[in-house]
Amino acid sequence: MCGIAGIFNRRGRPATVNALAPMVSAIVHRGPDGFGHFTDGPVALGHRRLSIIDLSDASSQPFHSRDGRYHLTYNGELYNYRELRTELEAKGVVFETDGDTEVLLQSMILWGDAALKRFNGMFAFGLWDSVEERLTLARDRFGVKPLYWSKQTDGTLLFASEVKALQAYPGFRTSLDQKALVEYLTFQNIFTDRTLYQGVSLMPQGSVMHVTRDAVPAPVRYWDFDFQEPENPPSDAELFEELDYLFRQSVSRQLVSDVDIGSYLSGGVDSGSITALAARELPYMKTFTVGFDMSSASGVELGYDERAKAERMSYLFKTEHYEAVLKAGDMERALPLIVGHQEEPRVGQCYPNWYATKLASRFVKVVLSGGGGDELFGGYPWRYYRAATKTDFSSYADTYYDFWQRLVPNEAFDALIGPLDASAHVDTREIFHGVFDQVQTSGRLRAEDCLNLSQYFEAKTFLNGLLVMEDKLSMAHSLETRVPFLDNDLADFAMRLPAHLKVKNLKEVVRMDENKSAKGEKYFAKTKDGKLALREVMSRHVPDEIANAVKQGFSAPDASWFKGESIDFVRRKLLEDEPAISEIVDTNVMGDLVEDHLNGETNRRLLIWSLLYLNEWIQSQDLQPATPEPEAPKAAA
Known part of the structure; x- marks a missing residue:
């Protein structure tokens, strides 16, 4: 388990340790047990190590193939690495270490992208082929380990386990991705591969991309969830x-x-x-x-x-x-630390x-x-039932979309995001439908x-x-x-x-x-x-x-705390003076929504947490004014 970072100067300039070192230092918390780096012409790979399997220096990274062609920086664990190792050894592969890093590398060398479906574990990695001059980036099928990437205006491609590593690259600049913010304020989540950092993408779960000097293609999905009602199930x-x-x-x-x-x-x-x-x-x-x-x-x-x-x-x-x-x-005490490490917000309360x-x-x-x-x-029957009676996909999706508008009432949404550019007002219903791009949605639907x-x-x-x-x-x-x-x-x-x-x-x-x-x-x-x-x-x-208890999520009593012990904190951060969040939301509309909760009229604990987080996030970021940029490529089938 580690932190990774890398640079690919696609226009041929040599990548330097001086440019890489700040990126790797920014994620030292991910791997305090060791540091490694490697440069090869236009590419630099960095690694922070948290030693879990094979604690010896033999498994230090970046890790290299014996012939010096392939170079790997890898974050994760392969739980089936011993089985894969046995299979590889049967094919003549000779191993020099006892860990899973070398198994992942040799699997990719022998089987290529087909190896990704064989891996049972969590991973994100960058693999440089010095002969083909090709950088492979991949993320595990479920998305347990994150991987961010960004294409710079000078053609340089950056990747890392966390956004803060990209921000540490000399000359890196970013602004608020207002379209991603609208997604978040709609769903309390971001469904596309956007992030709140303009020009920074989160690699989709179960995806791989191959970057060369000539192209930065969209990530390709090598695996996807496939929930299917069986025709003839066992007893x-x-x-x-x-x-x-x-x-x-x-x-x-x-x-x-x-x-x-x-x-x-x-x-x-x-x-x-x-x-x-x-x-x-x-x-x-x-x-x-x-x-x-x-x-x-x-x-x-x-x-x-x-x-x-x-x-x-x-x-x-x-x-x-x-x-x-x-x-x-x-x-209240943890919020600045949480924002600093989690970076952009995802889903609900996380303290x-x-x-x-x-x-x-x-x-x-x-x-x-x-x-x-x-x-x-x-595990969420009360959510599933809301759309279980629909007989066509359009009706199903519209019903579930309405339920997943988690934060802001429809009648207040446009006014709340009034300070944003008009171009930021994306069609979130279309984004919701886009989640199902890889799913067969035609024909009559049953409840199942x-x-x-x-x-x-x-x-x-x-x-x-x-x-x-x-x-x-x-x-x-x-x-x-x-x-x-x-x-x-x-x-x-x-x-x-x-x-x-x-x-x-x-x-x-x-x-x-x-x-x-x-x-x-x-x-x-x-x-x-x-x-x-x-x-x-x-x-x-x-x-x-x-085994048969009522389900209980991992949640604090925020509805009570926000209008009780923490009411002064909420008022100070969101309702008094000029909060930082006033750059992105209408404070009058926000104030009315927050007061609804503080007065006990409506439970808006999710919205209040999101506003507190965004307010702290804006204060902590060195963001440039928003500039029009092309959309990051979407994952391909």
Whole structure:
């Protein structure tokens, strides 16, 4: 697990260590165990190392092929590297190290891009072929590890694990990408490969691109999610047995390490099941929970603190358990640090994750996370049901689009973004539809099809945002996060699960929609109505009250805190004087929306967090005035 950066001067100028060094220094937190660099004419590759597998200097990077043709800077872990190594050795490949870095390099040399589909793990890398003068950039299929790239006006291509490394390149300048901002204010996420930094793109998950002196082609997708209702599925009992086997296999695979591994442990089935299985192989492993001071919380927020459930599981699994308790002021203190490391905002509140990674990093270098369990196994039934009754794609997409406008009421949106250029007012509905570009959407839809479309959408967008956030916050503390649910074999299995093993009441939702008198009751899903197969199988490993508990997201009681203990902070940052965010939003409209929450009229906790983040982000950035630029190329099929 590491940080990478690189330069390709496509017009032939020599790339220098002096230009590369500031880029690599900017991400020292990602790899405090070592630093390496390599130059070859127009190319410079840099690396920061966090030693996890093969701690010897033999696996230091950039890593080179024996003949000196190929040079690799790589961030990630291949959990199946031993199997790949055996296959490569059978083909005559001789290895000089014991780690996964050389396996990745030799796989790419032997199999080319076809190797990417063989890799079971998380990765982002840059590979330079000095003979063909070709730079290959690739990101893992699920997008666990981020990779940013930017094409400069002088033809230079830059890439790195974080935007701050690109910003450290001598002469680098950027401005606010206003179109990306409109995406974020619509969805609390960015669905395209844009970022808030104009001219900087996030490599799409499951994509690869080959850069030469002559061309910077669009990234090409080598893998994509494919949720399909099976025509003749095995029996439920057979599926349960297969799921149990694949899950146990995935957890075991991801325990490969030459350093200590711990696990997050909330009160839920995902992290609880991972911990239960990992603890069988790692006695007295360390576990970590973050809870919340609930003294001022009310309503549904009273259930947000899961420390008691986590302590119960720690007792059962005999883990060495640590916990932290957050109060309202902890968000205020952490916000500048979070913005500095996460860079642009993605998805919702993330400061609980910041403190969780901070806690875990005090004791281990690797931590297991339950991320991906909801997206793959159907963890959001109350969202899926909203569009489950549609019979054509256009109606489905319009309904789900309306739901995913998370932050600003329609009637206030245009006025809120009034300070932005007219060209920034992009068609966000078209952007939403564009998520499904690689999916067959013609023909009549069944409820099962709508469910699969919703899972596809959330895996491509919501999960992607969660993974980027998790990577940035954990690596800020030099901590590697692993996600056993995002194992290739387990994910392939999950995408073929029948709908009745994902969510309850799908047919009932359709019946109630057809019965117009009952339509008002349509969205009756309870938060334990999802992940049915996973709950059934995980009840073998965790107590029934955990396996079948109501789902609880990892969220602080912000709705209460923002209008309570943190109300002065919110007012000071957003409503008083001249906030930095006034450059991009109408402060009168913003003030009315924020006051709605502070007065207890409407719950706008998501919007307030986003505004606080954007206000801090603008203050922290050295942005140039916006200039018209061509759009970054979109991923190709």
